[in-house]
Amino acid sequence: MAYLNVEGAIKRYGATTALNGVSFSVAKGEFFTLLGPSGCGKTTLLRSIAGFSQLSEGRVALDGADLLAVPPHKRDIGMVFQDYAIFPHLTVAENVAFGLKARKVATSVIRDRVAEALATVRLSALSERLPAALSGGQQQRIGIARAMVVKPRLLLMDEPLSNLDAKLRLDLRDEIRDIQRTIGIAAIYVTHDQEEALAISDRICVMDGGSIEQIGTPQQIYGQPATRFVASFVGTMNLLSPEAFGLPAVPGVAQWALRPERLRLAEAGATEHGASGFSGLVEHFTYLGREAHLTVKAQGHRLVAQIAAPPPDLAIEAGREIRLSFDRADLHAFDAAGRRVRTGLAA
Numbered sequence: 382m383a384y385l386n387v388e389g390a391i392k393r394y395g396a397t398t399a400l401n402g403v404s405f406s407v408a409k410g411e412f413f414t415l416l417g418p419s420g421c422g423k424t425t426l427l428r429s430i431a432g433f434s435q436l437s438e439g440r441v442a443l444d445g446a447d448l449l450a451v452p453p454h455k456r457d458i459g460m461v462f463q464d465y466a467i468f469p470h471l472t473v474a475e476n477v478a479f480g481l482k483a484r485k486v487a488t489s490v491i492r493d494r495v496a497e498a499l500a501t502v503r504l505s506a507l508s509e510r511l512p513a514a515l516s517g518g519q520q521q522r523i524g525i526a527r528a529m530v531v532k533p534r535l536l537l538m539d540e541p542l543s544n545l546d547a548k549l550r551l552d553l554r555d556e557i558r559d560i561q562r563t564i565g566i567a568a569i570y571v572t573h574d575q576e577e578a579l580a581i582s583d584r585i586c587v588m589d590g591g592s593i594e595q596i597g598t599p600q601q602i603y604g605q606p607a608t609r610f611v612a613s614f615v616g617t618m619n620l621l622s623p624e625a626f627g628l629p630a631v632p633g634v635a636q637w638a639l640r641p642e643r644l645r646l647a648e649a650g651a652t653e654h655g656a657s658g659f660s661g662l663v664e665h666f667t668y669l670g671r672e673a674h675l676t677v678k679a680q681g682h683r684l685v686a687q688i689a690a691p692p693p694d695l696a697i698e699a700g701r702e703i704r705l706s707f708d709r710a711d712l713h714a715f716d717a718a719g720r721r722v723r724t725g726l727a728a
Contacts, residue, residue: 384409384567385430385535390439392425392591399425400436401591407567412558414570416578417588418614423571426588427537430569432456443534459528459566461538465520467512467527474499474508476523480531498530501560518549525557529564536561536568542577550574554581575615579603587611609636609719617641618713619684626659626680628709628726635717639707641674644686647706658706666697677705 383406392400400422407413415423428434430441432453441448448456467476474495481491499505502522512520521541528536541557542550558581561568572578578585579599587594587602587610595607606612613620621637624630628637647658661679673691677684686705688695697703709726716722 383407384411384444385569386440386442387426387430388440388442390426390429390441391437392422392429392434393437399591400429400439403439403588403591403593405586405593405596407569409567410565412561412568412570412581412583414572414578414582414585415588416572416575416585416615417594418573421588422591423588424539427539427569427571430535431458431460431537457531457534459531459533459536461521461524461528461536461541463540463543465512465517465524465544467520467523469512472509472511473504473515473523476512477526477530480527484531494530494532495526498526501529501563502526502556516549517545518553521545521553522556525560529560529566533566536566538568538570540571540573542572542574550577557581579615585615587615589614605721605724606713607721609638609715609721612638612713612715612721617685617687619644619682621682625682626657628657628712631714631723631726633716633722634714636715638713638715639711641685641687642689643711644684644705644707646686646688647704655710656706656708658704660702660704663697663699663701663703665699668695675703677703679705 385407388404390400390403391398403426415426417423425434429436430448436449468479471479477495477498478491481494496505499508502525504519504522504526507515507519512523524541542553545553554577570581582599584596584598585602586596589610595602595611602611602615606615612618617640619639619641621639623634623636625637659679661677661684663675664678665676667674668691671690673688673695675686675688675697677686712725713721714723
């Protein structure tokens with residue numbers, strides 16, 4: 382059943398509409414991600430749920446109760462910020478305890494809950510350290526522990542990993558997901574990083590221009606994009622003209638699309654049943670070990686191909702003509718408005 386309900390959320394700033402009738406629901410214990418480019422409305426939406434920004438229109442309900450009628454400090458929501466927002470003059474334990482002290486929780490309860498929260502984020506041994514002595518990843522874990530220790534009904538995270546280097550991002554995103562599963566709390570996570578969203582989410586809400594483009598599982602968002610925007614924003618997508626590479630003209634199809642990993646190197650003159658083959662000139666070749674990337678110019682299109690597990694000696698110089706093929710069943714079709722109208726063509 383739905384635990385958080387957002388219905389018809391509209392936010393206007395003068396003549397600018399930041400949210401345009403956004404509606405979605407989140408289940409109890411679900412990890413729900415708001416994904417989109419800068420300015421798409423995802424942070425505005427998160428802040429509206431937290432109470433830091435008031436909606437112009439719409440309704441937000443948590444566990445059946447109207448959340449908009451409750452002041453921010455009484456919404457019982459944990460928030461993890463992009464910039465850590467921790468107090469440099471307080472120890473790790475004191476930072477985590479801050480929200481409990483503000484709620485006038487008993488000292489003995491504070492001690493036990495802080496210890497539990499620090500153990501969950503693996504900071505028990507650093508409880509008496511000052512934040513300046515810790516790494517960026519450890520400081521962000523303080524923010525997570527502080528948000529969790531008050532045992533909120535909902536956890537909100539606004540780009541919590543964007544200030545970390547690539548290796549720390551990978552490590553901490555898995556930790557955040559593990560922590561969320563351990564405590565069983567509903568979480569809404571904001572990011573512009575597509576790979577991050579795919580890796581940690583139960584469901585993803587892709588936004589653009591203040592509206593929702595698609596809500597679905599990571600597999601649905603990547604494998605069955607509802608719009609051309611989703612197809613191009615989440616991962617890489619080759620966009621093809623309606624009759625490119627000998628494809629048949631299909632009523633209602635304004636554009637075909639194909640993921641780079643669905644293209645493969647083919648023998649000259651060979652085309653398998655149910656596949657289309659074509660020749661093109663290599664513009665760029667990049668060998669990355671477990672995969673190789675090719676940029677190929679063919680029939681007026683610039684295509685990206687991703688070759689999995691390439692032979693160790695694979696090297697293709699720029700200007701060389703190669704042949705690529707793809708299964709027509711892997712194509713996505715979009716209409717003139719950018720909506721997906723079908724997937725694949727029969728062999």
